[in-house]
Amino acid sequence: MTTGAIQCFCCDLFLxxxxxxxxxxxxEGQQLRPPRLAAPFICEVCREDPTKLKATREEMFKYxxxxxxxxxxxx
Numbered sequence: 230m231t232t233g234a235i236q237c238f239c240c241d242l243f244l245x246x247x248x249x250x251x252x253x254x255x256x257e258g259q260q261l262r263p264p265r266l267a268a269p270f271i272c273e274v275c276r277e278d279p280t281k282l283k284a285t286r287e288e289m290f291k292y293x294x295x296x297x298x299x300x301x302x303x304x
Contacts (some may be wrong), residue, residue, distance in 0.1 A: 238288060239281040243292035246270070268292040 235247040250261035269288045274279040 233266075235266055235270050237272040237275055239271060239275040239278075239286045242272045242274070244270055244272055 231249040232245050234243040250263055253262045257260050269285050271285040
């Protein structure tokens with residue numbers, strides 16, 4: 230396992246993340262690609278604080294787009 234460190238979005242704690250390539254299906258077939266670590270990460274302690282969690286989720290949706298619901302699955 231290849232690891233790296235990334236800082237929590239809300240505090241100064243560094244989190245250990247897996248940076249090993251992942252298998253991705255592209256138009257050319259399966260390829261190994263490095264993970265994209267651009268979206269914000271949040272530590273376990275900050276995740277318990279609703280205010281910090283909400284701020285991180287709002288920042289995350291800037292990277293992945295708006296939250297989407299699936300009929301029949303998400304209510």
